[in-house]
Amino acid sequence: xxxxxxxxxxxxxxxxxxxxxxxxxxxxxxxxxxxxxxxxxxxxxxxxxxxxxxxxxxxxxxxxxxxxxxxxxxxxxxxxxxxxxxxxxxxxxxxxxxxxxxxxxxxxxxxxxxxxxxxxxxxxxxxxxxxxxxxxxxxxxxxxxxxxxxxxxxxxxxxxxxxxxxxxxxxxxxxxxxxxxxxxxxxxxxxxxxxxxxxxxxxxxxxxxxxxxxxxxxxxxxxxxxxxxxxxxxxxxxxxxxxxxxxxxxxxxxxxxxxxxxxxxxxxxxxxxxxxxxxxxxxxxxxxxxxxxxxxxxxxxxxxxxxxxxxxxxxxxxxxxxxxxxxxxxxxxxxxxxxxxxxxxxxxxxxxxxxxxxxxxxxxxxxxxxxxxxxxxxxxxxxxxxxxxxxxxxxxxxxxxxxxxxxxxxxxxxxxxxxxxxxxxxxxxxxxxxx
Amino acid sequence: xxxxxxxxxxxxxxxxxxxxxxxxxxxxxxxxxxxxxxxxxxxxxxxxxxxxxxxxxxxxxxxxxxxxxxxxxxxxxxxxxxxxxxxxxxxxxxxxxxxxxxxxxxxxxxxxxxxxxxxxxxxxxxxxxxxxxxxxxxxxxxxxxxxxxxxxxxxxxxxxxxxxxxxxxxxxxxxxxxxxxxxxxxxxxxxxxxxxxxxxxxxxxxxxxxxxxxxxxxxxxxxxxxxxxxxxxxxxxxxxxxxxxxxxxxxxxxxxxxxxxxxxxxxxxxxxxxxxxxxxxxxxxxxxxxxxxxxxxxxxxxxxxxxxxxxxxxxxxxxxxxxxxxxxxxxxxxxxxxxxxxxxxxxxxxxxxxxxxxxxxxxxxxxxxxxxxxxxxxxxxxxxxxxxxxxxxxxxxxxxxxxxxxxxxxxxxxxxxxxxxxxxxxxxx
Numbered sequence: 001x002x003x004x005x006x007x008x009x010x011x012x013x014x015x016x017x018x019x020x021x022x023x024x025x026x027x028x029x030x031x032x033x034x035x036x037x038x039x040x041x042x043x044x045x046x047x048x049x050x051x052x053x054x055x056x057x058x059x060x061x062x063x064x065x066x067x068x069x070x071x072x073x074x075x076x077x078x079x080x081x082x083x084x085x086x087x088x089x090x091x092x093x094x095x096x097x098x099x100x101x102x103x104x105x106x107x108x109x110x111x112x113x114x115x116x117x118x119x120x121x122x123x124x125x126x127x128x129x130x131x132x133x134x135x136x137x138x139x140x141x142x143x144x145x146x147x148x149x150x151x152x153x154x155x156x157x158x159x160x161x162x163x164x165x166x167x168x169x170x171x172x173x174x175x176x177x178x179x180x181x182x183x184x185x186x187x188x189x190x191x192x193x194x195x196x197x198x199x200x201x202x203x204x205x206x207x208x209x210x211x212x213x214x215x216x217x218x219x220x221x222x223x224x225x226x227x228x229x230x231x232x233x234x235x236x237x238x239x240x241x242x243x244x245x246x247x248x249x250x251x252x253x254x255x256x257x258x259x260x261x262x263x264x265x266x267x268x269x270x271x272x273x274x275x276x277x278x279x280x281x282x283x284x285x286x287x288x289x290x291x292x293x294x295x296x297x298x299x300x301x302x303x304x305x306x307x308x309x310x311x312x313x314x315x316x317x318x319x320x321x322x323x324x325x326x327x328x329x330x331x332x333x334x335x336x337x338x339x340x341x342x343x344x345x346x347x348x349x350x351x352x353x354x355x356x357x358x359x360x361x362x363x364x365x366x367x368x369x370x371x372x373x374x375x376x377x378x379x380x381x382x383x384x385x386x387x388x389x390x391x392x393x394x395x396x397x398x399x400x401x402x403x404x405x406x407x408x409x410x411x412x413x414x415x416x417x418x419x420x421x422x423x424x425x426x427x428x429x430x431x432x433x434x435x
Numbered sequence: 436x437x438x439x440x441x442x443x444x445x446x447x448x449x450x451x452x453x454x455x456x457x458x459x460x461x462x463x464x465x466x467x468x469x470x471x472x473x474x475x476x477x478x479x480x481x482x483x484x485x486x487x488x489x490x491x492x493x494x495x496x497x498x499x500x501x502x503x504x505x506x507x508x509x510x511x512x513x514x515x516x517x518x519x520x521x522x523x524x525x526x527x528x529x530x531x532x533x534x535x536x537x538x539x540x541x542x543x544x545x546x547x548x549x550x551x552x553x554x555x556x557x558x559x560x561x562x563x564x565x566x567x568x569x570x571x572x573x574x575x576x577x578x579x580x581x582x583x584x585x586x587x588x589x590x591x592x593x594x595x596x597x598x599x600x601x602x603x604x605x606x607x608x609x610x611x612x613x614x615x616x617x618x619x620x621x622x623x624x625x626x627x628x629x630x631x632x633x634x635x636x637x638x639x640x641x642x643x644x645x646x647x648x649x650x651x652x653x654x655x656x657x658x659x660x661x662x663x664x665x666x667x668x669x670x671x672x673x674x675x676x677x678x679x680x681x682x683x684x685x686x687x688x689x690x691x692x693x694x695x696x697x698x699x700x701x702x703x704x705x706x707x708x709x710x711x712x713x714x715x716x717x718x719x720x721x722x723x724x725x726x727x728x729x730x731x732x733x734x735x736x737x738x739x740x741x742x743x744x745x746x747x748x749x750x751x752x753x754x755x756x757x758x759x760x761x762x763x764x765x766x767x768x769x770x771x772x773x774x775x776x777x778x779x780x781x782x783x784x785x786x787x788x789x790x791x792x793x794x795x796x797x798x799x800x801x802x803x804x805x806x807x808x809x810x811x812x813x814x815x816x817x818x819x820x821x822x823x824x825x826x827x828x829x830x831x832x833x834x835x836x837x838x839x840x841x842x843x844x845x846x847x848x849x850x851x852x853x854x855x856x857x858x859x860x861x862x863x864x
Contacts, residue, residue, distance in 0.1 A: 052576030109716060109733060118592070122550055124559070128569050131556045140649050142482020160547060160654075161592060162615040166852035169717050175730065178717035178854045179621045182545070182592035182613045190610050194625060201628060203715070203737075219555075222579050223587030283634075284608045286541065286600040291508070291588065303537055303606065307634065422588070422597030424609060 013199045014433055015276045016268050017102065017261030018373045019095025021088050022360055023059030023254050027095050031360075031370075032377045036406040038388045040238035040359050042252050048218050055230040057237040058216045059254025059361035061088060083120040083158035086167060088257035088366075089212035093168055096208070100261035101273060102172060105206055112177035112204040113169045114195035116187025116211035116365045119159040121219040168208060176204040182365075185325070186284075186420030187211050188258060189368025189428055193282030195262050196428075205267040210369035212257030224253055227292070229329065229421075241362075242389035243326035243355035244333045244397045251327040254361030258369030277376045280314055280413070280429040283307025287423030294331055298339030300425045301325075301417065305343045308415055308427035316344050319351060319429075321384060323375040323416035324401075326355025327362055332419065337397045352409070354402040358388040368418035372428055375416045379432050382410045440697040443627045444706035444863055446637075447527030447692030449519040450803040452790045453489035453685055456518065461790075462807045465815035466836050470789040472671055472683050478649055483656060484663035487670045488647045489685035489791030491515060505598065508588045511646035511686065512546060513595035515796075519690035520599050520639055527692035528704050529603075529637060536606040540635035542626040543596050544618030544642030544795040545611050549650040550590035558582050607635045613795065615850035617715075618642060619689065620798035620858055624713050626693050636698055641690035641799035655684055658723060658851055660759050660792075672792065674756030674785035675763050675831050676820035682757040685791020689799030696863070708806045711843075712742030712859035719853025725762045726855040731755075731769035731847070738845065738857040739773070747777045749859070750841035751814060752829075753801045755849045756785025757792050758819075762849065767827055778828045782837060788818030798848035798856065805844040805860050812840040 018028055023041025025031035034041070041059045050056035082090075097103070105111060133145040162180040169178050177198050181190050188211025195209035215223075224230045231250035234240035241252040268275055285307065287300035294300065309316060325336055333355075341348045356371050363370055378385055383406050390403035413431035420426070450458035453471025464471075471489035480486040494514050496506035501517070520541075524530055529539065562578030564570040588594045592613045600609065608629045612618035619642020626640030645651045655661050662670050662681035672683040699706045714737020718730035739746055754766055774781050786801055793800050808814055814837045823831045843861040 049571055049575065051572065113717070122552075122555065124569065124574070127552065127555050127559050130552050131559055134552065134556060139479040140482065142480070142649065144482070146482060161613055162618075162850070162852055166615070166717075166719060166723075166854070169853070170719060175716055175718050177715045179612050179618065180615065182611050184591065184593055194610060197625070197628060197632075222582070226582060226584040227587055228584075284610065285537065286597070286606050286609045288536065288600045288604050288606045291594065291598055291601065292585070300606065307608070311634065420593070422591070422594050423600065424593065424597065424611075
């Protein structure tokens, strides 16, 4: 078998499978159906007491699916290492793998895994337990702690971001390139982008790529409350996430996972698998501005979009949909709007740009992957998903955000934006599959 | 890589380790047979079976001129990364370059960034009722406000990376691979690919270890990778030794500046080495005991194929060699398989006897050491391994420095989760 890299022409990368679990549904179709009807997946948080917190809502995933999935004994053995985010990832990956018939691919060494995720948060109960063994000056009574037997050591694995990509590789028997990315809200998008590059350069033929996040617990919510990033003024949970609306005031924290199967075009053709679309390009950039703020002119966002377009050899004129990052924070939505104007010039009002986060909330490391799949699904179904809760126009945000109702419209090429806390930006360019 | 001008070269290197804050210091100490393993003093490690580590000394925010305000969400991993990123940046004259910030990329493998329980505990203590149980009402309605608002950033695996991007004004393509212990190699590979794709003009790439802390030490114990022999004097990492008994954690960071050869020539900076091949594979032993021998040899073969050479073209292997029983056994087996006909010619070195296991920092640190080997024509001894494993058929450099002028060096690295990567560096023709 020759592994020589082709330098002349870039290998094309197509999507042959996808799966997701979100606050709007247990799989891709259910999520897409609900989203095209403009439904919100946001509600009051039910899994823990939020009394006293300024934000008490979130996008929780219904975990009814978990039981049947746990029947798999191989899975059970791995259960002790699994964070909630990883559990969601497993469900999404299973849907994607089945669609792509991943088990039929013979050369397992050319299947890789690339996952953006961050692992579990510390738990209040754990802190309470640990504080009994802490002297207040940085010292631990480790003997006492280990002797109790109640030491929550598996938390160490649940917090490790790389456990996800390793366990998915074991479950789906993938022996190629394997890595995990951490870049906050850009992680899922970067995981897909980096996986695309691995296939393009010939190191793998197939990549399982995506992101998962389940930080919707007390410490997770509190962390974002502390950062003043979450919405604090809302009439109902369902109307709290309102990207680009003048009265937006923060994002809604959600959980979920999204996974795609990326495949080299000829590889997909030769095994006769159905192709859902093509990943055309990837760009990333760093704001290098401030750790807690995005660049006011959106310079990092502009660079990521420009790079993705250049990488895909697609001109801005060919793009007919923008899947916006649109978090519903004052800052992001304004700078993203500015950045889009900068890239698309006079056409800016003609290109629909909507935010899935209006319905799903912000799934952090999963967002880039989920939104990539929803964009793909929209292209295939000729449906532009709406930005719901768009009631008050903001004079500074004047794009066509596909307000409140989904729109039937043929479109062929799109970009999907993801911008991470800290200043890491990512953009993916995708399109319908053309021979 | 037919076109020489397009080959990816290294124009800056930086290394921080328990043996020194510069690559030169570490290299000199390695040649003179020093190791950095000492009893842990930063916290009370008495409850752990392994109480030693190879820690970086004398590095904090003030020595780097970091504002105390920024330092609140930084920690030792940030300082190691900052120091190395700065050094590599300066050595390759990127601080004086006309390259646009948007054309400079940044890729890093970052070890696990743990939250500090002590950051959270005061708020819990404040919310206790008289029976010392948590009063949730008190906690939720105010106790949590005791926690420093930017605390969530301090425990994010990508934040120190972003802080350093800000400090060096790097705006190009970037990613953080984390925290598996081959992630530094993945960062170097991805950095290299962005240069070949012309998505960047120069790249900082490397990896940084975790800070030695109760969490990190506990995690390593739970992975069952540490040397926990009964006698303290024997708690050393002994790569490929007959009496090896586990690894020792180390702190450190390695960073490289990468660019195309034509760019290095144009900018008038010296090309220290070129990277000509890489390969990776994944297959895990049960319960996260590292990759299988099959996966390790697969990664090495891929790298050799990509470099368009034969196994005989490799003079030195900087092995992963972490001193664990299974890890070293699998790597010995893999090297025997891949280099079967040339075993008497290939020299093997592991830095972990001296520096400990830097996890996400290991691959980049070893690559820097490989570049020093090319430059200085010497291989330092693998420490604490005088009595080598009796199965070994290759030449383990384990007694004194070996004078040899290597042309091509392979760097191996592995994660306990089962990932493995091999890189090939060579002299610039």
